[in-house]
Amino acid sequence: MTDNGEGLRLGKDLVGLKDLSREQILGILDTAEPFKEISERPIKKVPILRGQTIVNLFMEPSTRTRISFEFAEKRLSADTVNISSSGSSVQKGESLVDTARNLEAMRIHMVVVRHGSSGAARFLADRIPSNVINAGDGQHAHPTQALLDLLTIRDRFGDIEGRRVCIVGDIQHSRVARSNIWGLLKCGAEVAVCGPKTLIPAGIEDLGVQVFGRVEEGIEWCDVLYVLRLQLERMQGGYVPSLREYNRVFGISSSRLQQAASDMIVLHPGPINRGVEIDSAVANGPRSVILPQVTNGVAVRMAVLYLLAGGQPEFAESAKGEDK
Ligand code: CP
Numbered sequence: 443m444t445d446n447g448e449g450l451r452l453g454k455d456l457v458g459l460k461d462l463s464r465e466q467i468l469g470i471l472d473t474a475e476p477f478k479e480i481s482e483r484p485i486k487k488v489p490i491l492r493g494q495t496i497v498n499l500f501m502e503p504s505t506r507t508r509i510s511f512e513f514a515e516k517r518l519s520a521d522t523v524n525i526s527s528s529g530s531s532v533q534k535g536e537s538l539v540d541t542a543r544n545l546e547a548m549r550i551h552m553v554v555v556r557h558g559s560s561g562a563a564r565f566l567a568d569r570i571p572s573n574v575i576n577a578g579d580g581q582h583a584h585p586t587q588a589l590l591d592l593l594t595i596r597d598r599f600g601d602i603e604g605r606r607v608c609i610v611g612d613i614q615h616s617r618v619a620r621s622n623i624w625g626l627l628k629c630g631a632e633v634a635v636c637g638p639k640t641l642i643p644a645g646i647e648d649l650g651v652q653v654f655g656r657v658e659e660g661i662e663w664c665d666v667l668y669v670l671r672l673q674l675e676r677m678q679g680g681y682v683p684s685l686r687e688y689n690r691v692f693g694i695s696s697s698r699l700q701q702a703a704s705d706m707i708v709l710h711p712g713p714i715n716r717g718v719e720i721d722s723a724v725a726n727g728p729r730s731v732i733l734p735q736v737t738n739g740v741a742v743r744m745a746v747l748y749l750l751a752g753g754q755p756e757f758a759e760s761a762k763g764e765d766k
Pocket residue numbers: 503504505506507508578584587711712713
């Protein structure tokens with residue numbers, strides 16, 4: 443922890459890492475550390491959020507984020523309700539804000555929202571008094587994903603400062619790339635992106651990011667190779683000639699990794715398209731920290747929930763005593 447003053451406190455909501463300082467980001471990672479151990483206990487439950495009611499409002503598909511928020515909430519003893527678009531009145535045309543206001547009328551404390559529209563989390567946060575946590579909004583941001591990625595990098599290397607991270611793939615449509623770029627740069631990492639020209643946003647260098655045209659250059663340069671899925675559901679046109687061609691030019695295979703540093707690690711946010719952006723031998727191989735990323739997701743989300751509920755970073759260790 444670099445500071446124990448007001449500067450570490452989060453505001454009402456967590457919408458994106460762009461809004462947070464380096465100290466706040468590192469403060470969340472530090473707060474996640476003591477929460478890791480709770481998931482290793484035989485009884486994975488502490489009373490930290492007892493009495494808090496949290497709604498998980500998932501308007502887009504999700505496996506990792508939805509389930510790890512749910513585990514984080516349950517392990518902190520919050521009461522939780524899950525809502526998805528299918529089976530709710532959203533299917534009858536109810537708006538996001540009307541849904542949230544009706545939930546508020548039932549006296550809730552927090553909303554975790556995933557939505558297909560960029561800006562949906564901020565829109566909601568500005569309109570309801572409950573804490574809002576962005577679990578991924580359109581192409582905009584996925585802050586808890588980037589936080590768990592930062593924690594995974596720090597676990598492996600001891601520090602994020604000075605690490606070289608190359609993000610490969612569909613940068614254009616990726617909220618994960620955007621949140622990681624903001625988070626990594628704030629924490630002092632060097633960041634590069636690599637992918638087909640059609641999937642690299644114009645002017646990305648202005649953020650302080652290098653661009654590699656060939657994936658081999660990125661692999662030789664980096665300590666961390668962050669592989670992204672092709673977001674086929676967000677692509678309207680022919681961004682790549684074919685998935686096979688994409689795999690041939692940018693796919694991460696064991697033979698491509700022969701030029702990598704011996705301690706280079708491979709991250710992927712999931713879901714994986716094996717044989718497209720990453721081969722199974724790499725995803726399952728010794729450099730892969732894809733499953734440790736998922737494990738860290740629970741601790742990071744526990745930390746975010748704890749801090750937004752008013753918990754103090756410096757008290758996280760003492761707060762995690764056994765349930766009584
Ligand atoms: N990484 C991620 O957001 O995965 P899900 O879509 O399964 O939540």
